[in-house]
Amino acid sequence: MNKIKIMINGIPGNMAVNLAKHTLADDRFDLISQSLTGPEITKDEHLIDSIPIRLIHPDVREQAITEIKEKEGSFISVDYTHPSAVNDNAEFYAKHGLPFVMGTTGGNRKRLEDTVCSSSIPAVIAPNMAKQIVGFQAMIEYAANKFPDLFKGYSLEIIESHQKGKADTSGTAKAMAEYFNNLGVPFSKEDIKKERDPDVQKNVWGIPEKYLEGHGWHTYSLLSNDRTVSFEFRHNVNGRDVYAQGTLDAVSYLDIKVKEGEKGKVYSMIDVLKGVTTAGQTQKPSFLKGYRSRSPLF
Amino acid sequence: MNKIKIMINGIPGNMAVNLAKHTLADDRFDLISQSLTGPEITKDEHLIDSIPIRLIHPDVREQAITEIKEKEGSFISVDYTHPSAVNDNAEFYAKHGLPFVMGTTGGNRKRLEDTVCSSSIPAVIAPNMAKQIVGFQAMIEYAANKFPDLFKGYSLEIIESHQKGKADTSGTAKAMAEYFNNLGVPFSKEDIKKERDPDVQKNVWGIPEKYLEGHGWHTYSLLSNDRTVSFEFRHNVNGRDVYAQGTLDAVSYLDIKVKEGEKGKVYSMIDVLKGVTTAGQTQKPSFLKGYRSRSPLF
Numbered sequence: 141m142n143k144i145k146i147m148i149n150g151i152p153g154n155m156a157v158n159l160a161k162h163t164l165a166d167d168r169f170d171l172i173s174q175s176l177t178g179p180e181i182t183k184d185e186h187l188i189d190s191i192p193i194r195l196i197h198p199d200v201r202e203q204a205i206t207e208i209k210e211k212e213g214s215f216i217s218v219d220y221t222h223p224s225a226v227n228d229n230a231e232f233y234a235k236h237g238l239p240f241v242m243g244t245t246g247g248n249r250k251r252l253e254d255t256v257c258s259s260s261i262p263a264v265i266a267p268n269m270a271k272q273i274v275g276f277q278a279m280i281e282y283a284a285n286k287f288p289d290l291f292k293g294y295s296l297e298i299i300e301s302h303q304k305g306k307a308d309t310s311g312t313a314k315a316m317a318e319y320f321n322n323l324g325v326p327f328s329k330e331d332i333k334k335e336r337d338p339d340v341q342k343n344v345w346g347i348p349e350k351y352l353e354g355h356g357w358h359t360y361s362l363l364s365n366d367r368t369v370s371f372e373f374r375h376n377v378n379g380r381d382v383y384a385q386g387t388l389d390a391v392s393y394l395d396i397k398v399k400e401g402e403k404g405k406v407y408s409m410i411d412v413l414k415g416v417t418t419a420g421q422t423q424k425p426s427f428l429k430g431y432r433s434r435s436p437l438f
Numbered sequence: 439m440n441k442i443k444i445m446i447n448g449i450p451g452n453m454a455v456n457l458a459k460h461t462l463a464d465d466r467f468d469l470i471s472q473s474l475t476g477p478e479i480t481k482d483e484h485l486i487d488s489i490p491i492r493l494i495h496p497d498v499r500e501q502a503i504t505e506i507k508e509k510e511g512s513f514i515s516v517d518y519t520h521p522s523a524v525n526d527n528a529e530f531y532a533k534h535g536l537p538f539v540m541g542t543t544g545g546n547r548k549r550l551e552d553t554v555c556s557s558s559i560p561a562v563i564a565p566n567m568a569k570q571i572v573g574f575q576a577m578i579e580y581a582a583n584k585f586p587d588l589f590k591g592y593s594l595e596i597i598e599s600h601q602k603g604k605a606d607t608s609g610t611a612k613a614m615a616e617y618f619n620n621l622g623v624p625f626s627k628e629d630i631k632k633e634r635d636p637d638v639q640k641n642v643w644g645i646p647e648k649y650l651e652g653h654g655w656h657t658y659s660l661l662s663n664d665r666t667v668s669f670e671f672r673h674n675v676n677g678r679d680v681y682a683q684g685t686l687d688a689v690s691y692l693d694i695k696v697k698e699g700e701k702g703k704v705y706s707m708i709d710v711l712k713g714v715t716t717a718g719q720t721q722k723p724s725f726l727k728g729y730r731s732r733s734p735l736f
Binding site: 270271272275276278279280282283286287290291294362364366367368369370371372373374375376377378379381382413414 | 568569570573574576577578580581584585588589592660662664665666667668669670671672673674675676677679680711712
């Protein structure tokens with residue numbers, strides 16, 4: 141089975157580096173040892189598990205990508221760069237015929253989608269690459285559509301904790317607040333309680349010290365107005381490994397779509413979830429095998 | 439608006455009595471002051487909020503029901519009796535053309551359904567009348583169908599607590615275990631952890647003393663194999679009020695179906711959930727109004 145070549149853009153950023161490590165450890169993939177990087181990065185190389193990755197600065201990327209395409213043939217690009225670069229990068233990928241997985245949040249999402257739709261490439265665009273969380277959101281969305289007002293008369297509390305550096309409220313928590321509104325619960329996104337204090341995270345929440353710098357914990361608590369019935373939903377992520385795993389599944393999914401000749405199409409993680417399942421269950425057992433034990437890290 | 443007449447069978451059983459209290463307190467309904475009861479009950483009357491309910495023993499029920507039908511006209515029967523009586527009672531309701539809501543568990547469920555399908559009445563049959571729990575189960579079932587293997591590589595723990603008298607494992611927990619199997623998690627129903635010790639329930643779980651004799655608490659915990667991602671779902675019910683509320687919504691739903699002329703049809707709580715929603719949102723605001731503040735107890 142041919143390995144899928146991946147170019148990961150955004151090194152030396154945390155998420156891009158973590159993904160590169162997972163890619164190196166996963167025998168489904170070959171990592172291209174070059175990465176588009178931002179104008180603020182001054183060095184030309186970054187070591188990942190002692191493998192040197194050449195960092196391509198914006199001013200030389202046109203020339204560099206032509207050489208990479210000549211050398212590598214077809215590959216999938218993954219973007220974990222910066223919100224300010226989202227649209228420009230997407231246009232760059234489209235112009236050069238590079239199918240991509242966009243893991244970077246922010247930018248103009250409508251324009252991002254339009255860029256792909258009017259291009260000759262397919263892309264996976266997903267603000268959250270954690271498949272299980274995406275699946276959980278899909279469940280709640282299903283209930284909101286199918287049983288609006290299911291939780292009418294209930295009160296809601298949403299609390300979330302993320303690393304100190306994260307200034308804004310969790311996007312997942314905000315999306316969930318909207319679903320709960322549709323389920324009959326009045327709740328304003330401003331009422332989501334954010335925890336950013338490492339002391340409280342460690343001592344009150346019990347978040348392990350090594351993950352204080354990278355975690356996303358969410359709890360949604362519903363209480364009936366007579367206080368006899370309560371529901372609680374939690375999803376707690378430590379570190380960034382689950383996002384890397386989901387990204388690699390998105391790459392595998394996109395690779396299939398490229399080989400099927402799809403063009404100008406945007407896929408979501410929901411598509412990936414369904415695709416992974418189908419692949420694993422009926423057609424491509426080797427894909428599922430890769431999915432099961434993807435990395436010696438686990 | 440005409441009130442819906444209800445005959446509640448199974449008094450003086452806990453659930454039937456609780457439902458009768460809710461019915462008396464809800465101005466959508468009129469309670470018929472007679473109740474089919476079991477052969478083991480020796481008294482002829484039971485007081486509910488100082489209202490005497492005549493208890494009809496099995497040997498006189500044929501005669502009694504004919505008189506009740508003559509006096510009351512059309513009404514909805516609700517069955518909260520005993521697992522051993524489920525099929526016999528359903529055949530009794532069918533024979534006398536009495537649309538019914540079956541809240542009693544056990545019996546031969548296939549035969550129960552067949553009884554309705556070959557009759558001239560519609561019925562709501564639901565082993566769990568708590569609408570929010572039914573909605574939650576529907577969500578998980580949706581995910582299991584749509585994203586099988588979503589939680590592949592995760593381990594699962596299910597713990598539940600019920601009143602000391604409940605010998606068997608929670609039926610809801612067992613149904614959920616199956617959904618999680620379909621989501622890729624190997625788990626045997628025998629591994630569900632049951633708590634039936636009131637001391638542990640009170641001191642470890644924190645279940646309020648007044649609910650030790652009637653509660654259903656469930657927690658499902660998922661952990662990824664690399665231990666970096668966890669999910670937790672809980673639904674905790676104290677007392678029996680939520681089941682009474684759901685039962686009365688089922689009665690309202692069935693009353694609409696009777697008036698629409700439906701015959702020989704079995705409805706589930708999922709149908710009721712959708713029906714309540716539809717009624718509340720588009721066609722019958724008065725129904726939702728009743729749903730909102732159904733009882734001075736809350």
